[in-house]
Amino acid sequence: MNSSLRGATSEPERESCRGVRFTREGPVVTATLCRPKALAAGSVELMAELRRLGRALPGDVRVVVVDGKKQACCATFRPTVDDGDAVVLPPAEMEHRITLRQEAIDWLEQPDLVSIAVVRGRASGVLLQAALACDLRALAGTARLAFDEFRRGPTPELGGTKHLVDLVGYARALEICVTGREVPASEAERIGLATTVVAEQGLDAAVHAVVAAVVAAPRDAVIELKALLAAAGRHSPAQHLAAEREAAVRGARSTAERGE
Amino acid sequence: MNSSLRGATSEPERESCRGVRFTREGPVVTATLCRPKALAAGSVELMAELRRLGRALPGDVRVVVVDGKKQACCATFRPTVDDGDAVVLPPAEMEHRITLRQEAIDWLEQPDLVSIAVVRGRASGVLLQAALACDLRALAGTARLAFDEFRRGPTPELGGTKHLVDLVGYARALEICVTGREVPASEAERIGLATTVVAEQGLDAAVHAVVAAVVAAPRDAVIELKALLAAAGRHSPAQHLAAEREAAVRGARSTAERGE
Amino acid sequence: MNSSLRGATSEPERESCRGVRFTREGPVVTATLCRPKALAAGSVELMAELRRLGRALPGDVRVVVVDGKKQACCATFRPTVDDGDAVVLPPAEMEHRITLRQEAIDWLEQPDLVSIAVVRGRASGVLLQAALACDLRALAGTARLAFDEFRRGPTPELGGTKHLVDLVGYARALEICVTGREVPASEAERIGLATTVVAEQGLDAAVHAVVAAVVAAPRDAVIELKALLAAAGRHSPAQHLAAEREAAVRGARSTAERGE
Numbered sequence: 001m002n003s004s005l006r007g008a009t010s011e012p013e014r015e016s017c018r019g020v021r022f023t024r025e026g027p028v029v030t031a032t033l034c035r036p037k038a039l040a041a042g043s044v045e046l047m048a049e050l051r052r053l054g055r056a057l058p059g060d061v062r063v064v065v066v067d068g069k070k071q072a073c074c075a076t077f078r079p080t081v082d083d084g085d086a087v088v089l090p091p092a093e094m095e096h097r098i099t100l101r102q103e104a105i106d107w108l109e110q111p112d113l114v115s116i117a118v119v120r121g122r123a124s125g126v127l128l129q130a131a132l133a134c135d136l137r138a139l140a141g142t143a144r145l146a147f148d149e150f151r152r153g154p155t156p157e158l159g160g161t162k163h164l165v166d167l168v169g170y171a172r173a174l175e176i177c178v179t180g181r182e183v184p185a186s187e188a189e190r191i192g193l194a195t196t197v198v199a200e201q202g203l204d205a206a207v208h209a210v211v212a213a214v215v216a217a218p219r220d221a222v223i224e225l226k227a228l229l230a231a232a233g234r235h236s237p238a239q240h241l242a243a244e245r246e247a248a249v250r251g252a253r254s255t256a257e258r259g260e
Numbered sequence: 261m262n263s264s265l266r267g268a269t270s271e272p273e274r275e276s277c278r279g280v281r282f283t284r285e286g287p288v289v290t291a292t293l294c295r296p297k298a299l300a301a302g303s304v305e306l307m308a309e310l311r312r313l314g315r316a317l318p319g320d321v322r323v324v325v326v327d328g329k330k331q332a333c334c335a336t337f338r339p340t341v342d343d344g345d346a347v348v349l350p351p352a353e354m355e356h357r358i359t360l361r362q363e364a365i366d367w368l369e370q371p372d373l374v375s376i377a378v379v380r381g382r383a384s385g386v387l388l389q390a391a392l393a394c395d396l397r398a399l400a401g402t403a404r405l406a407f408d409e410f411r412r413g414p415t416p417e418l419g420g421t422k423h424l425v426d427l428v429g430y431a432r433a434l435e436i437c438v439t440g441r442e443v444p445a446s447e448a449e450r451i452g453l454a455t456t457v458v459a460e461q462g463l464d465a466a467v468h469a470v471v472a473a474v475v476a477a478p479r480d481a482v483i484e485l486k487a488l489l490a491a492a493g494r495h496s497p498a499q500h501l502a503a504e505r506e507a508a509v510r511g512a513r514s515t516a517e518r519g520e
Numbered sequence: 521m522n523s524s525l526r527g528a529t530s531e532p533e534r535e536s537c538r539g540v541r542f543t544r545e546g547p548v549v550t551a552t553l554c555r556p557k558a559l560a561a562g563s564v565e566l567m568a569e570l571r572r573l574g575r576a577l578p579g580d581v582r583v584v585v586v587d588g589k590k591q592a593c594c595a596t597f598r599p600t601v602d603d604g605d606a607v608v609l610p611p612a613e614m615e616h617r618i619t620l621r622q623e624a625i626d627w628l629e630q631p632d633l634v635s636i637a638v639v640r641g642r643a644s645g646v647l648l649q650a651a652l653a654c655d656l657r658a659l660a661g662t663a664r665l666a667f668d669e670f671r672r673g674p675t676p677e678l679g680g681t682k683h684l685v686d687l688v689g690y691a692r693a694l695e696i697c698v699t700g701r702e703v704p705a706s707e708a709e710r711i712g713l714a715t716t717v718v719a720e721q722g723l724d725a726a727v728h729a730v731v732a733a734v735v736a737a738p739r740d741a742v743i744e745l746k747a748l749l750a751a752a753g754r755h756s757p758a759q760h761l762a763a764e765r766e767a768a769v770r771g772a773r774s775t776a777e778r779g780e
Contacts (some may be wrong), residue, residue, distance in 0.1 A: 067327050088776040091769050098765045109757055114438060116304045135434050151733075152766050153741025154771025155748055157764035165752035166430055168712075170686055175715050178634060178742060179733040191712070192428075192451070195435050213439040215412075216663050221413025222438060228415055232425035234496060234756060237369055244417040250353050251414025256348040261770050374698060395694050426690055452688075452711070473671075473699040481673025482698060488675055489693050492685035496754060497629055504677035505618045509611050511674025516608040 019046035024051060027062040027215055029053075033127050034069045046126065047104040054107030062219060063211050064108060066134055067118040068127040098157050105158050108133045111227040114214045118207055119143040120200060122182070129156055132163035135226070137193070138207050139185040139198040145193065150177035166233070167193050220254055261418055269308045270499060279306035282313060287322040289313075293387050294329045306386065307364040314367030322479060323471050324368060327378040328387040339380055358417050364416050368393045371487040379403040380460060380466055382442070392423035395486070397453070398467050399445040400460040405453065410437035425494070427453050480514055522736060539566035540571060547582040547735055549573075553647050554589045566646065567624040574627030582739060583731050584628060586654055587638040588647040624733050625678050628653045631747040638727055640665040640720060652683035657713070657747070658727050659705040660720040665713065670697035686753070687713050699735070701744045740774055 021032045031053060033046075057064075089097070108115040108130065117131035119139045124146035131137050131145070139145075149156055164173040168191045176183060189196035198206040214222060224247040230241055281292045291313060317324075349357070368375040368390065377391035379399045386404040390396050391405070399405075409416055424433040428451045436443060448454035458466040475484060484507040492500055541552045551573060553566075577584075609617070628635040628650065637651035639659045644666035651657050651665070659665075669676055684693040688711045696703060708714035718726045734742060744767040752760055 088773060091773070094767050094772060095525065096771050098768055099761075101732070102761050106757065114434070136431060145627040150745055151737040151741055153738045153744065154768045154775070155741065155764065156745050157761075159757065159761055159764065160746070161748040161764060162752040162755060162757065162760040165749055170749055170753065171656060171715055172712060173752075174634070174746060175730070177745055177749065178737065179730060180495055180737070192432060210435070210439060217411040217438065217440070218413045221411055221415065224413065224415050225410055225421070225437055226434060229425055229430055229437065232422040232433075233430065233493075233753075235422060237366070237419065237422065240422040241359075241362050241366065242415075242423060243270040244415065244419065245355050245362070248358055248414045248417040249354050252354060253348060253351070255414070260335055261521060290526070374694070396691060452692060455691055470695070471701060477671040477698065478673045481671055481675065484673065484675050484696055485681070486694060487672055488681040489685055489690055489697065492682040492693075493690065493753075495682060497626070497679065497682065500682040501619075501622050501626065501677075501679055504675065504679065504681060505615050505622070508618055508674045508677040509614050512614060513611070515674070 014148045020049050027060055028063040028065065028211055029061050030067055032067045032069060047101045050104035051100060062113065064092050064113050064115045065118060065207060066115065066130050068120060068123055085237065102158060105130055105133045111230065116207060116210060118203065122146055126148060129158035129160045132160045136195040136210065138203060139188055139194040139197045140203050141185050141197055142200060143185045144182045145188060146182045147176050148180035197210050220251065224251060261410065263382060280309050284448055287320055287472055288325065289321050290325040290327055292327045292329060300464065307361045308366035311360060322373065323474050324373050324375045325378060325467060326375065326390050328380060328383055362418060365390055365393045371490065372483050374482065376470060378463065382406055389418035389420045392420045396455040398463060399454040399457045400463050401445050401450055402460060403445045404442045405448060406442045407436050408440035411440045450475060484511060531552060533597035540569050547580055548585065548731055549581050550585040550587055552587045552589060567621045570624035571620060582633065583734050584633050585727060586636045586650050588640060588643055589692060623680060625650055625653045631750065632743050634742065636727060636730060638723065644664055644669060649678035649680045650665065652680045656715040656730065659708055659714040659717045660721060660723050661705050661717055663705045664702045665708060666702045667696050671700045740771065744771060
């Protein structure tokens with residue numbers, strides 16, 4: 001990542017392209033996944049680049065938009081091939097490399113970021129996994145989510161099997177993965193896999209409206225909100241009320257400290 | 261709460277109004293949230309009143325209907341304002357007061373009650389939080405659920421962030437809260453936020469039908485049923501089968517003890 | 521179960537009928553629930569037969585189709601009646617018998633099987649419980665799922681209260697069970713209770729397509745996939761990424777060992 005991302009500017013900035021291109025406008029970073037052929041040949045480089053972005057993200061970035069260009073991004077992890085090795089790695093080394101790949105995407109779930117995936121065409125591979133890891137998914141009406149990799153083995157290891165279940169439940173997730181079919185945008189919206197579906201000419205405006213809403217809300221309020229919503233599914237009612245109390249006390253005190 | 265709630269009567273009884281009015285008909289208590297201006301000025305009193313209702317609820321009450329009149333009920337907790345204090349409270353005292361407020365609503369989840377929210381107009385604030393805490397939500401076709409408070413901070417602390425995730429999942433919950441938008445009844449039904457949506461002239465009859473079904477079922481069966489369904493999401497399959505076994509044994513023995 | 525199930529054959533084989541009939545074609549076993557009158561009189565025998573099937577299932581069976589014929593299968597557990605006892609059993613004995621009944625169905629959740637329920641008419645009782653326990657549910661357009669038993673007490677103890685919540689969420693589950701109503705196929709599809717709804721003449725072909733997709737995928741990949749999806753709801757994000765790593769390492773090593 002270029003260190004220029006550290007300063008907010010009104011003009012977009014561009015990074016050199018290794019399959020992903022970063023731009024920043026104030027508190028909003030856009031990661032554009034592009035160049036499918038480069039991706040197919042170089043997923044290790046792409047994943048390393050995404051991981052670097054996550055680690056180096058300045059604290060004043062509040063929204064990350066992952067924008068998949070119309071071409072499919074199909075890089076899938078094949079431990080013995082993608083990494084350029086002809087031999088199978090020892091398990092510990094293999095786990096280490098997978099962890100690094102997971103870190104290319106898992107920061108999209110950080111509570112201090114709202115992450116939005118934009119899918120314009122057919123999404124599979126890394127683009128699909130990143131879209132599933134994002135908080136929200138905006139799809140063009142012609143978009144398709146392609147799950148053929150989930151049944152081929154080894155199972156994609158970028159968190160998608162959990163994100164999919166969280167979005168559509170176990171039964172629908174299994175049906176989609178085991179048949180490996182494509183989910184069209186209209187079905188994705190109906191079953192909750194897409195947050196919103198918009199005709200392509202209106203897609204950027206729809207995403208911009210959500211981004212603007214996030215940025216207009218107090219930063220601390222959005223962080224507490226995301227953390228509470230993300231933890232809710234694993235909390236008992238009593239645990240969650242306790243978490244809400246703690247958040248409310250933190251919020252009231254920081255409001256007071258700002259002298260409001 | 262008036263102690264007359266303790267006896268079942270065929271005629272409705274009325275309590276004096278501090279923003280909420282209680283009536284009881286046999287095993288059914290209705291809490292009508294009304295007088296939005298009084299609410300806006302006096303949420304502490306309202307919450308104390310709701311809390312008293314929950315604590316004093318006779319054991320033979322089986323259904324609670326929370327009925328929001330058409331006007332919005334917008335009382336939101338602002339620790340340094342609503343309680344009439346100009347200073348920020350110490351954290352322990354603040355937590356204590358929030359706990360009392362949570363107890364105004366959390367009894368709606370008790371396994372021995374089936375709670376039904378009726379939303380006729382725009383619901384936000386305490387009415388929205390209570391509607392989310394209820395087991396079931398019946399909406400008029402013109403109802404709207406307004407989530408603008410969730411993004412302003414501090415996050416509402418009445419359990420709504422968990423109830424919303426349980427109803428519509430994390431992604432939809434975040435989108436709704438972070439944009440702070442209104443969810444119309446038709447969308448609420450589609451995504452599972454409303455249990456049922458009925459044209460306003462048919463709303464009371466629809467609610468009455470559900471109430472009648474609950475009251476017609478054996479009390480113990482409904483209690484075991486609600487407890488099992490409420491715990492299911494946190495149980496592993498094996499844990500849940502064990503819970504079902506225990507409930508079945510309890511049920512068979514109490515049936516036998518009644519000599520059926 | 522007849523031991524002939526142990527060998528794969530191209531011709532279907534038939535078992536004698538005690539309310540359930542087993543056939544096998546290669547890696548696919550079909551359990552047809554039939555003869556509703558026999559079922560109503562003999563649920564103990566049926567449950568024992570299903571339990572035997574689960575225990576004796578050969579390791580090379582990959583798909584189980586539970587096919588409910590058009591008539592309702594209404595056998596419900598009544599501890600003091602169904603088992604032919606006039607007296608209430610001691611709790612430990614009652615729990616033991618319920619465990620045996622649960623084992624008639626719980627093997628449908630094994631990770632090495634994909635289980636598909638086919639519902640053609642009105643499903644209640646054991647057929648409904650088995651349909652809820654299956655991974656996927658294919659319904660004819662005229663099918664109905666009847667939940668009247670859930671509110672009568674004792675609560676059915678075959679896992680249905682958890683499966684229903686996993687499929688449609690707590691609020692919809694409670695509304696359906698407490699009113700005891702029938703859910704028609706169209707609503708079942710909309711709320712996620714059915715995986716697919718097809719006009720009856722196309723139902724067998726639709727089921728066959730899913731079965732063919734499962735059988736065409738590598739066995740190990742489907743097993744890892746089902747296990748990951750089934751555990752996802754109880755995992756934190758970090759726990760799930762760890763589980764995906766372990767599955768990926770296992771998958772890569774077994775691929776390498778096969779010399780691919």
